Amino acid sequence: MKGQLPSRGDRMLVSGKLHGGPERGQVGEFFATYYSLHQSGAVGALTSLEQYTFNLPDGSIMGTGTTKPGIESEDEFAIIGGTARYAGARGTYFVRQSHHEFGGDGTATIVFKLMTEAIS
Secondary structure, eight states: OTTSOOOTTOEEEEEEEEESSTTSOEEEEEEEEEEEOOOTTOSSOOOEEEEEEEEETTEEEEEEEEEOSOTTOEEEEEEEEESGGGTTOEEEEEEEEOOGGGTSOSOEEEEEEEEOOOOO
8 A cells, every 4th residue: 555545444564763862772662553544535634543552671661642634643542550760650741743655764863751650
């Protein structure tokens, strides 16, 4: 489906390596599920429902949210929890994707705004 958005109801599993920046090596990995909500010709419609797990050396962060239409969009997701060091985590994260299928370089930038609570 090069150059086309997935059809409504399509599902995908996505995974990748997490890097701390151009000069840092791999700092973790992520896994995600994608459910297409796209409707051809719909204006202002949501494109997908996505659920993420970010596995980092000190634990995992889980998040979820919906995406806006657009090939080069930035979307905000909710942090819904975590494990180990990230237990009680909350906040948001932003994902900006550069889709290879639409002429991008196939990378994504993820920025976390993380708040944690002390766990007793």
